[in-house]
Amino acid sequence: MKMKTVRVFIAILFSIFALSMTSYGETVLRVGVEEDKPLSFRAQGSKADGFAIDILEEICSQNGIEVEYVYSDLSGEISMLENGEIDVLTLGYSDERAEKFKYIEEPIIENWGTVVSLKPSQQISDISGKTVAVVMDDLYAQNFKKVITGMDKEPSYIYASSYEDVFRLVGDKAADYGVVSRFSMAASNEGHEYYETPVLINPVELRYAFRKDIPDEIYNIFDSGVKYMKSDRDSKYYEAIEKWFFIQGRGVIPEKAVWFVSGLIVAVFILCIVNLFYKDKIRKNEIQLMAKNKLLSEKSESIYKMNEKLSQDMDDLRKSKETIYKMAYYDQLTGLFNKNSLNMDIRNMCRQKEVFSIAFFDLDNFKIINDTMGFLQGDELLKKVSSILVRESDENKSLYRWSGDEFVFLCKGMASEDEIAKFCSSILKNFEEPITLKDMNFFPSASIGVSIFPANAQSHEELIKKANAALHYVKSKEKCGYKIYSEDIMDEAIKKLELDAKLRSAVENDEIQAYFQPRVNAKTGDIVGMEALARWIDSDGNFISPANFIPLAEENGLVKKIGRIMLQKSCIQAKAWLDMGYKLSVSVNLSSRQLEDEQILEYIDETLKTSGLGSEHLEMEITESSIIENMDSALSIIEKIRSRGIKVLLDDFGTGYSSLNYLRRMPIDTIKIDKSFMDMIFEGHKEKAITSYIISLAHRMGLTVVAEGVEKKEQVEFLREKGCDEIQGFFFSRPLTAEKFEKLLKEKAS
Numbered sequence: 001m002k003m004k005t006v007r008v009f010i011a012i013l014f015s016i017f018a019l020s021m022t023s024y025g026e027t028v029l030r031v032g033v034e035e036d037k038p039l040s041f042r043a044q045g046s047k048a049d050g051f052a053i054d055i056l057e058e059i060c061s062q063n064g065i066e067v068e069y070v071y072s073d074l075s076g077e078i079s080m081l082e083n084g085e086i087d088v089l090t091l092g093y094s095d096e097r098a099e100k101f102k103y104i105e106e107p108i109i110e111n112w113g114t115v116v117s118l119k120p121s122q123q124i125s126d127i128s129g130k131t132v133a134v135v136m137d138d139l140y141a142q143n144f145k146k147v148i149t150g151m152d153k154e155p156s157y158i159y160a161s162s163y164e165d166v167f168r169l170v171g172d173k174a175a176d177y178g179v180v181s182r183f184s185m186a187a188s189n190e191g192h193e194y195y196e197t198p199v200l201i202n203p204v205e206l207r208y209a210f211r212k213d214i215p216d217e218i219y220n221i222f223d224s225g226v227k228y229m230k231s232d233r234d235s236k237y238y239e240a241i242e243k244w245f246f247i248q249g250r251g252v253i254p255e256k257a258v259w260f261v262s263g264l265i266v267a268v269f270i271l272c273i274v275n276l277f278y279k280d281k282i283r284k285n286e287i288q289l290m291a292k293n294k295l296l297s298e299k300s301e302s303i304y305k306m307n308e309k310l311s312q313d314m315d316d317l318r319k320s321k322e323t324i325y326k327m328a329y330y331d332q333l334t335g336l337f338n339k340n341s342l343n344m345d346i347r348n349m350c351r352q353k354e355v356f357s358i359a360f361f362d363l364d365n366f367k368i369i370n371d372t373m374g375f376l377q378g379d380e381l382l383k384k385v386s387s388i389l390v391r392e393s394d395e396n397k398s399l400y401r402w403s404g405d406e407f408v409f410l411c412k413g414m415a416s417e418d419e420i421a422k423f424c425s426s427i428l429k430n431f432e433e434p435i436t437l438k439d440m441n442f443f444p445s446a447s448i449g450v451s452i453f454p455a456n457a458q459s460h461e462e463l464i465k466k467a468n469a470a471l472h473y474v475k476s477k478e479k480c481g482y483k484i485y486s487e488d489i490m491d492e493a494i495k496k497l498e499l500d501a502k503l504r505s506a507v508e509n510d511e512i513q514a515y516f517q518p519r520v521n522a523k524t525g526d527i528v529g530m531e532a533l534a535r536w537i538d539s540d541g542n543f544i545s546p547a548n549f550i551p552l553a554e555e556n557g558l559v560k561k562i563g564r565i566m567l568q569k570s571c572i573q574a575k576a577w578l579d580m581g582y583k584l585s586v587s588v589n590l591s592s593r594q595l596e597d598e599q600i601l602e603y604i605d606e607t608l609k610t611s612g613l614g615s616e617h618l619e620m621e622i623t624e625s626s627i628i629e630n631m632d633s634a635l636s637i638i639e640k641i642r643s644r645g646i647k648v649l650l651d652d653f654g655t656g657y658s659s660l661n662y663l664r665r666m667p668i669d670t671i672k673i674d675k676s677f678m679d680m681i682f683e684g685h686k687e688k689a690i691t692s693y694i695i696s697l698a699h700r701m702g703l704t705v706v707a708e709g710v711e712k713k714e715q716v717e718f719l720r721e722k723g724c725d726e727i728q729g730f731f732f733s734r735p736l737t738a739e740k741f742e743k744l745l746k747e748k749a750s
Helices: 002-024 051-062 074-083 139-147 163-171 183-188 216-231 236-247 255-292 298-329 339-351 366-373 375-390 417-432 460-476 487-508 546-556 559-579 600-611 624-628 631-643 659-663 675-683 685-700 713-721 738-749
Strands: 027-033 065-071 088-092 109-117 131-135 156-160 177-181 195-210 356-363 397-403 406-412 435-437 440-442 446-453 482-484 512-521 527-537 585-589 618-623 647-653 670-673 704-707
Touching: 027 051, 027 074, 051 065, 051 088, 051 195, 051 216, 051 236, 074 088, 109 139, 109 163, 109 183, 131 139, 131 163, 139 177, 139 195, 139 685, 156 163, 163 177, 163 183, 177 183, 177 195, 195 216, 216 236, 298 339, 339 356, 339 397, 339 406, 339 460, 356 417, 356 460, 366 375, 375 397, 375 406, 375 417, 375 435, 406 417, 417 446, 417 482, 446 460, 460 482, 460 487, 487 546, 487 559, 512 559, 512 738, 527 546, 527 559, 527 738, 546 559, 559 585, 559 600, 559 738, 585 647, 600 631, 618 624, 618 631, 624 631, 624 647, 631 647, 670 685, 675 685, 675 713, 685 704, 685 713
Parallel strands: 027 065, 027 088, 131 156, 131 177, 446 482, 527 585, 585 618, 618 647, 647 670, 670 704
Antiparallel strands: 088 195, 109 177, 109 195, 356 406, 356 446, 397 406, 435 440, 512 527
């Protein structure tokens, strides 16, 4: 009902402006047109066409305004608008341009920029020292130059008059790369296959820009006209959207193809007639033949039919056996030997007392690729991985698919550690290059665990168990490596079991404590908030590192209980400090396991209610990897958390899988730049440029920026200079108990 009222109100305003325009008198509007398909361009017969032209002509038609088009390139059109030679131009918005021109408030549409080339580019450093074609006075070109500022060797530029010229320069190899709008990709890449690089340029709002002294009556007609058309789903605006961005480019069946298909149908019809004729003739001959063989006994006929059926049954049985055998001993996706084949071959070799080793190969983070790209793409990736691994097999090294993303090599005669190390290194080297799927590059790392017969075990079950133990050891450390089974692996597994039991007891006995590390305002140095961190001091007074017990809690599910304990203690403590007059917010970490907890929202509500803490003083910290593991579900929960007035912080930003790509999808309020960026700031220009760009990008998206792991004065000065909002790290304070944190607050206040 409210939306309908707003639409009626806008329609009334639009009518008032239309009436005022009528009284203003007949008007000819000089419209600038540049070559920017599909937004605006010069069509056949000197007629302007494009998405922005359709919208403009609809508004002019409704208000009795005549249109006169003036054609030039972007630079020329901007100059003519500034000099008053034209009245209006479809132009990307910037604060600098807004000082020269009179933009309408409502954007017509928003568009991203991109960088293209004739071959795939892996990273932004590929552009260093190359030639880049750009459009003169183009905002995307200006933003691109800001992105690559600080490169060791910046590119040289060729200036073009339009995006079509940019594509032409790249296609003719006069330029290595070209900066264009994403809309121009579909309209201008004829004749060549262009690739988009990973460089995505900030979106630009396209609006109607008028000369500064345009009468208010004309300006108001267009400003309200665009708003009204966008609010009405049946307006010309949405017809133009479908026309220029969804349906354009669809072809029809060529006339020759129609005649060809028609002729083919006629030919098939004639063949069917002929076939029926001969079938009928054959049938008559068969009847005559049967008549001549009346002397055949019914018993002979029965034997013949029985033999025929028996032959068919034998053929079906043979095919069934082949199918069953393939299903039993071969993997259906990759065509490799499967788990059953491996078990059988290992048992045979153990009985024969042959020296051999087995190497379990497993992709790292395959679940994330599978979840984000889908199962079909995941299967395609596994096929490509299997084809890579097959190259490492030979008559003494057989390859099997165990399950999921796990593969196994059975290596006859291989028992020395040097020989195994050389083989594993050779396998892993294959995955230093990217794997391409649907024009996207993936860099799947892998881990390998090895066990040796008879040195490590003398039975099939023990060999597999110990190879898996070695594999899990690698994956629990740094991943992307290999490990041959040794007794220290089993010792570590036993220690892990002991720590697991001890942690369960600690949770029940309230040994998990909340420590607080301050977040300070980068400009003033005032404490504005704190991060709550879980710390474990056991019953003997020993400090257990979070690096040891947090991953274990994630693995065994205790992280949900620990998360609830931390949330409750943090809210109670924050409320106590608020009552003492300290205006602070507390941020609490939310793990991927907690994002899967259906009761997490109910528990947050209950904790806020019992502690008395307002939702505006609570923040939740979430890592990018925890969101990506179950994207749709996680985003839904985050949205519900924010709807309660609780801010959401993206922790460890820059260490995820594609942070800039996913940042636009994540409903967050703040990003926390990871400590690794702070450590690298003074290693070179690139690190400074990347950190500066992250801060700038976040601010443009309306996000607050917190830098973590700040330990040096030089880091603080750099972050202040670049406009970072808040700073957290040992430079100001280590995580403190509630008592010591309160003492710090009092010292700051005094």
